[in-house]
Amino acid sequence: MKTLIKAAQLIDGTGAAPVQDPVLVVSGGKVEAVLSGPVPAELSGTETHDYPGATILPGLIDTHVHLNLPGDGTILEDAVRETEGVLVATSALATVKALKAGITTLRDLGAKGRTAIDVRRALQLGHGEGARVVACGQAITITGGHVWYLGGEADGVDGVRKKVREMIKLGADFIKVMASGGGTVGTQSWNPAFSQEELNAMVDEAHHFDRKATAHCLCARSIEMAIEAGFDQLEHAGFISDRTGRQVYEPAVAEKLAKSGIPVTGTLAVGGAVLRELRGRPSLTETEAAFLVRWEKSAAQNLYQFRQLREAGVSFVAGTDAGWRFTRFDDLPLEMELMQEGGMTAMETIVSATGYAAKVIDIETQTGSLTPGLAADVLVVGADPLSHLAALRDVRLVMQGGKVLTA
Incomplete structure (x- = not known):
């Protein structure tokens, strides 16, 4: 059975110029064709969804989320005290929130035990509707390291190789490594x-099993070590220099990163969401006011570093860190707006959340662009996001695998 979707324009996720007066043909859960102009006579009578003035896009991809976390300000240490049953339920509900916003794929960067992998499986079995999940299982970290309570602790070359194998056995789509400390107390x-030898071993082991590896890096030295180890992607790419949280951008490290060709997920939305939350409150306690001042400084520094890295030639994919602090699972448009503020064009941000995101996280043969043969993951928004990215919040239709979920 075929379905047609019509609108004013179509952005296919590859960076190509928009198709005007498009007709998207969907059949068997996949994109069959992208046409332009009147509906062909042979397709007359086909079920049609027509959205005058609207824009058709691929379903969006958030490349960095934490499904176990609620995104309501709950601190990490409190969130993971819940039972694994609660964490599975929280994760499943998060995929629903994302899907309603037109985010048809989420990549989970670390969950407790096998909770995210189990949610992935339940969705694959068709037991509910939610954004497609790409999962790493547990993020691998040193003993007592960032998010150690998720179960991914490992030390020494032999220990980290074993942990990578354990994640593969669990069903990991990729390997996530905490190459520096983070928000964990x-x-x-x-x-x-980790040592350089440990990082090298994890990448080697991941690649041996045909998995990509990504590294959480919040300081310059961790970026350099991850580049040397051959990681496929970096998360955050921060330049924190001391225990006060002060950041010192290092152009030489940025140049190395650009030359490596390793893409980065900037997660600018974390700061944006904190500012939105605290600035939206009618009043703040003294502690909250100090927290706001700290995050205003941090968010500005992160945006500055994003601009500098872009100018150095570093490429970025869109990812929010949803679940962390006040970052919601429908906040991908916020991330994209901040990326645009950091120097990207609207089209570049859209590609970073569709076709390029799919390529970086290794699902480009499944989804990410409105290319014939790929899954019909489709978002229709009410206006032109190339003029205003805020249009991405005006959701008119969401389709996943050819199934209309919101119309």
Whole structure:
């Protein structure tokens, strides 16, 4: 059975110029064709969804989320005290929130035990509707390292190789490594976590099993070590230099990163969501006011570094860190708006959340663009996102695998 979707324009996710007066033909859950102009006579009478003035896009891809976390300000240490049953339910509900916003694929960057992998499987079995899940299982971290309570602790070359194999056995789509400390209490975001030999071993093991590896890096030295190890992607790429959280951008490290060709997920939405939350409150406690000042400074620094990295030639994919702090699972448009503020064009941000995102996370043969033969993951928004990315919040239709979920 075929379905047609009509609108004013279509953006296919590849970076190509928009198709005007498009007719998207969907058949068997896949994109069959992208036409332009009147509906051909042979397709007359076909079920048609017509949205005058609207834009058709591929379903969006958020390349960095944490499904276990609620995104309501709950701190990590409190969130993971819940039972695994609660974490599975929280994760499943998060995929529903994302899908309603036109985000048809989520990549989970670390969950407790096998919770995210189990949600992925339940969705694959058709037990509910939610954004497609790409999962790493547990993020691999040093003993007592960032998010250690998720179960991914490992040390030494032999230990980290074994942990990679355990994640593969669990069903990991890719491998996530905490190459520096992070927001976990007692960890050092300004220092590398693993040795160079340990990082090398994890990448080698991941690649042996045909999995990509990505590294969480919040300090310059961890970026350099991840580049040397041959990671396929970096998360955050921060330049925290000491325990106060001060960041010092290092152009030489940025140049190395650009030359490596390794893409980065900037997760600018974390700061944007904190500012939105605190600025939206009618009043703030003294502690909250100090927190806001700290995050205003941090968000500005992160945006500055994003601009500098872009100018150095570093490529970015869109990812929000949804679940963390106040970052919601429908916040991908916020991330894209901040990426545009950081120097990307609207079209570049859209590609970073569709076709390029799919390529970086290794699902480009399944989804990411409105290319014949790929899954019919489709978002229709009410206006032109190339003029205003805020149009991405005006959702008119969401289709996943050819099934209309919102209309």
